[in-house]
Amino acid sequence: MKKIIVGMGTCGLSAGARAVYDRLEELAAETPGVCELTRTGCIGMCYREPLVEVRDGEDRVIFGEVDPDAARTIFRDHVLGNEPASGSSVVLSISPDSEIGGAEAEFIRLQERIVLRNCGNIDPESIEDYEAAGGYQGLRKSLLDMTPGEIIQEIKDSGLRGRGGGGFPTGLKWSFTAGYDSDKKYVICNADEGDPGAFMDRSILEGDPHSVLEGMIICARAIGASFGYIYCRAEYPLAIYRLEIALAAARKKGYLGEDILGSGFDFDMKIKQGAGAFVCGEETALIASIEGQRGMPRIRPPFPAEKGLWRKPTNNNNVETYSNIPWIVINRASAYKAFGTEKSPGTKVFALAGKVVHGGLAEVSMGTTIEDLVFRIGGGIKEGREFKAVQMGGPSGGCIPASLKHTPVDFESIPATGAIMGSGGMVVMDETTCMVEIARFFLDFTQSESCGKCTFCRIGTLRMLEILERITRGEGIPEDIAKLEKLSVQIKEASLCGLGQTAPNPVQTTLKYYLDEYMAHIDDQKCPAGGCLALVEFSIDASKCIGCTLCAKACPVDAIEGKVKEVHTIDTNICVKCGKCISSCNFGAVITR
Amino acid sequence: MKTATSQSSFNYRLWRYDGAPGELIPLLQSAQDHFGYVPRRAISHISGVTGIPESDIYGVITFYSQFRLQPMGKYVIRACAGTACHVSGARMIIETIEDELGIEVGDTSEDGLFTFNTVACIGCCSLAPVIMINDDTHGRLTPASLRKLLKGYRRKIGESTETAVEAVGE
Ligand SMILES: Cc1cc2nc3c(=O)[nH]c(=O)nc-3n(C[C@H](O)[C@H](O)[C@H](O)COP(=O)(O)O)c2cc1C
Ligand code: FES
Numbered sequence: 012m013k014k015i016i017v018g019m020g021t022c023g024l025s026a027g028a029r030a031v032y033d034r035l036e037e038l039a040a041e042t043p044g045v046c047e048l049t050r051t052g053c054i055g056m057c058y059r060e061p062l063v064e065v066r067d068g069e070d071r072v073i074f075g076e077v078d079p080d081a082a083r084t085i086f087r088d089h090v091l092g093n094e095p096a097s098g099s100s101v102v103l104s105i106s107p108d109s110e111i112g113g114a115e116a117e118f119i120r121l122q123e124r125i126v127l128r129n130c131g132n133i134d135p136e137s138i139e140d141y142e143a144a145g146g147y148q149g150l151r152k153s154l155l156d157m158t159p160g161e162i163i164q165e166i167k168d169s170g171l172r173g174r175g176g177g178g179f180p181t182g183l184k185w186s187f188t189a190g191y192d193s194d195k196k197y198v199i200c201n202a203d204e205g206d207p208g209a210f211m212d213r214s215i216l217e218g219d220p221h222s223v224l225e226g227m228i229i230c231a232r233a234i235g236a237s238f239g240y241i242y243c244r245a246e247y248p249l250a251i252y253r254l255e256i257a258l259a260a261a262r263k264k265g266y267l268g269e270d271i272l273g274s275g276f277d278f279d280m281k282i283k284q285g286a287g288a289f290v291c292g293e294e295t296a297l298i299a300s301i302e303g304q305r306g307m308p309r310i311r312p313p314f315p316a317e318k319g320l321w322r323k324p325t326n327n328n329n330v331e332t333y334s335n336i337p338w339i340v341i342n343r344a345s346a347y348k349a350f351g352t353e354k355s356p357g358t359k360v361f362a363l364a365g366k367v368v369h370g371g372l373a374e375v376s377m378g379t380t381i382e383d384l385v386f387r388i389g390g391g392i393k394e395g396r397e398f399k400a401v402q403m404g405g406p407s408g409g410c411i412p413a414s415l416k417h418t419p420v421d422f423e424s425i426p427a428t429g430a431i432m433g434s435g436g437m438v439v440m441d442e443t444t445c446m447v448e449i450a451r452f453f454l455d456f457t458q459s460e461s462c463g464k465c466t467f468c469r470i471g472t473l474r475m476l477e478i479l480e481r482i483t484r485g486e487g488i489p490e491d492i493a494k495l496e497k498l499s500v501q502i503k504e505a506s507l508c509g510l511g512q513t514a515p516n517p518v519q520t521t522l523k524y525y526l527d528e529y530m531a532h533i534d535d536q537k538c539p540a541g542g543c544l545a546l547v548e549f550s551i552d553a554s555k556c557i558g559c560t561l562c563a564k565a566c567p568v569d570a571i572e573g574k575v576k577e578v579h580t581i582d583t584n585i586c587v588k589c590g591k592c593i594s595s596c597n598f599g600a601v602i603t604r
Numbered sequence: 605m606k607t608a609t610s611q612s613s614f615n616y617r618l619w620r621y622d623g624a625p626g627e628l629i630p631l632l633q634s635a636q637d638h639f640g641y642v643p644r645r646a647i648s649h650i651s652g653v654t655g656i657p658e659s660d661i662y663g664v665i666t667f668y669s670q671f672r673l674q675p676m677g678k679y680v681i682r683a684c685a686g687t688a689c690h691v692s693g694a695r696m697i698i699e700t701i702e703d704e705l706g707i708e709v710g711d712t713s714e715d716g717l718f719t720f721n722t723v724a725c726i727g728c729c730s731l732a733p734v735i736m737i738n739d740d741t742h743g744r745l746t747p748a749s750l751r752k753l754l755k756g757y758r759r760k761i762g763e764s765t766e767t768a769v770e771a772v773g774e
Contacts, residue, residue, distance in 0.1 A: 021728050025741035057730035207686025207725035245633075245670055246682075246726055248739045286629055286668035289724060303628035305667040321625065362729060364688035370730030402687060436729070438687045452690055456724065462667075565703070594696040594703065597748035 013046040018062040020053035020217045021249050026060035034079040038086045046090050052218020054131030057371040059102050065089050075102040123358050126334045127374045130218035135253050138260035141221040149337030153229045154274040162233040168344035170356035175329030176433050178422040187316035189234040191324040198231045198239035199327040203285050205292040206405030209436030211360040212330040216250035220257035226333030231278045239280030289460035293508050294327045307462050308508035351377030355421035363389045365438040382416040396441040404433030406453045407513030409520030429520040445542030446525040451479035453517035468511030471502040483543045485536035544588050547603040553578045555600035565595035614638035641672040677712045677719035682736040686725030692732040700747040
């Protein structure tokens with residue numbers, strides 16, 4: 012029987028997958044017994060959502076940008092009928108006896124999917140689907156055939172490094188927690204995913220929640236923990252919903268609770284919802300938040316491995332880190348090490364977003380170059396524009412310029428550029444992105460997210476933000492550059508946690524690679540990229556304006572003139588550059604230069 | 605979509621409280637789910653049951669951006685101001701919402717229907733710019749498509765006669 016699978020992660024749903032699913036459900040009900048309809052999480056090709064896959068045995072065809080009408084056609088031609096699928100709506104076709112085909116074959120061909128092994132393949136709300144894909148075999152093996160010491164050794168041998176940003180060796184971290192004697196120990200999964208521009212963890216939780224649970228239970232066994240918490244941000248309601256379903260199913264099947272799989276090992280866990288504070292991604296702040304307090308970082312040492320949650324030994328890892336664990340236990344460390352580089356083994360999931368054509372999720376071997384990610388997988392830059400930079404590591408990271416696109420992405424090469432690996436968010440920027448404005452954007456973020464404990468982080472970032480705001484308004488002075496540099500060093504040295512220690516990175520990397528852009532703002536009051544509204548001129552594109560008068564009505568200073576159905580003009584002497592006309596225009600006719 | 609946590613009502617949660625540590629934030633979350641915000645009365649209730657001083661509870665409420673001390677609108681609009689959305693025109697989206705609803709970030713409209721906030725990232729970056737209205741995510745927005753979306757919500761409100769915010773007995 013043919014199987015129809017609809018991609019129903021947050022990305023699919025926001026693009027309209029629900030209506031597509033409902034239509035297919037109606038159609039399937041009209042002709043019972045022809046096909047089976049299910050859902051799956053994010054396939055990774057978010058830019059083509061909603062996605063519908065038709066599977067006939069080993070043959071798979073994935074259609075993109077499906078609306079309810081297209082769903083009807085697909086159902087008629089490819090589910091009821093046997094028309095060969097063709098055309099640009101075919102995103103991918105995979106069959107055992109032919110090459111991977113379809114418009115986006117390259118997107119898949121360059122990937123190595125370990126963490127995303129099930130994402131887009133199984134129904135995340137069905138534990139049976141996960142089991143059929145080999146799920147919970149890693150747990151079975153760890154509980155019944157391995158000692159805790161052997162599990163830790165296997166993870167150590169794999170060379171797996173934490174995917175939450177720091178890249179700390181996971182096996183080593185586990186051995187620390189295992190080494191402390193205590194009546195109680197805890198396992199925490201950091202699903203706070205605070206980096207704006209990163210969505211790997213959300214997709215894993217929505218697409219394959221059991222892989223994370225399984226990784227956590229294996230960890231609990233290895234370190235001797237009896238209880239666990241998944242700290243998930245409240246902005247991810249679908250992830251929380253699917254985690255809850257997964258927890259209940261795992262309990263029912265005896266993978267959680269008392270005497271798991273008859274091994275005598277007891278372990279359970281629950282979900283804690285974050286409450287909207289970026290700093291709570293930092294592990295000691297996260298622990299304070301689980302304890303019900305303000306999420307302020309604590310001084311380390313003692314590290315959580317010794318005194319963590321409720322002052323008990325605690326192991327904290329990232330979602331993606333845990334998701335790797337069952338695969339490593341089953342396939343062994345040597346298989347894992349076959350991927351990636353010597354110092355950064357394995358694969359990493361990257362979230363491509365921004366000005367890239369194929370925005371979505373891609374899992375590649377560590378050491379893949381930025382160029383391969385942006386151009387071969389990402390399909391290049393939108394609207395044929397020029398690639399300018401890629402931002403990695405979010406507010407703690409930096410901008411890597413196009414000239415360094417041959418840099419391999421791993422835990423050694425990326426920090427050498429001044430950026431950090433971070434959690435895997437890659438925001439691609441083109442020639443229209445102003446780098447000074449981006450630095451201002453990140454400082455605005457860290458300044459408002461600083462918890463306020465350390466003076467330099469609290470006040471220093473504010474001073475930097477004020478300077479950057481001045482520069483983007485065209486009011487900067489040459490001394491500002493030296494001031495920014497000095498403040499960067501001071502904030503880094505005088506902050507307790509990673510938030511402050513890395514907050515100046517976006518400024519330092521843009522100063523390093525784009526000093527001329529800063530100087531154009533300061534010396535000539537010009538924004539070369541056209542991103543700072545205060546420094547550009549507004550005009551109306553005569554070929555796009557239809558004379559609807561909306562911009563003239565929106566303008567607070569009456570700078571726009573024109574009659575109905577005639578091209579409008581902006582009087583730049585009156586214009587205060589507020590941008591209201593841009594947002595009021597339905598035709599994108601307002602130009603800034 | 606409602607998660608199981610939000611279904612169990614605030615009172616039930618408070619009644620079930622057994623002194624287990626770390627329950628303050630979940631209690632506040634369920635109060636907010638129930639009332640739409642954290643009302644004064646809920647704070648004194650929580651303090652009475654848990655023994656946590658009211659001042660500490662305020663400290664926690666004001667630390668986390670999720671909690672609100674004022675009633676929220678029937679529809680909570682959260683516009684993403686994250687990096688991917690920022691470089692894809694989030695500023696225009698935020699201004700359009702402000703103009704259309706006549707309120708600024710952080711405010712609730714006078715009729716109590718809309719509350720408008722920004723968030724750091726919704727995790728739907730490949731469809732930037734993105735907003736959430738209650739638990740529904742909407743992506744690839746332009747000022748024009750956003751206005752259409754908001755019009756749809758207004759129409760829905762016109763059709764229903766439900767009261768805006770659940771009344772809280774003070
Ligand atoms: C300000 C700040 C924010 C952080 N946010 C996250 C986050 O959202 N997710 C995450 O997994 N780690 C985050 N981290 C890193 C954690 O502190 C911790 O190192 C990580 O969760 C450990 O997991 P790993 O060893 O699996 O990488 C953050 C660190 C800092 C300093
Ligand atoms: S940056 Fe807007 S959804 Fe991530």
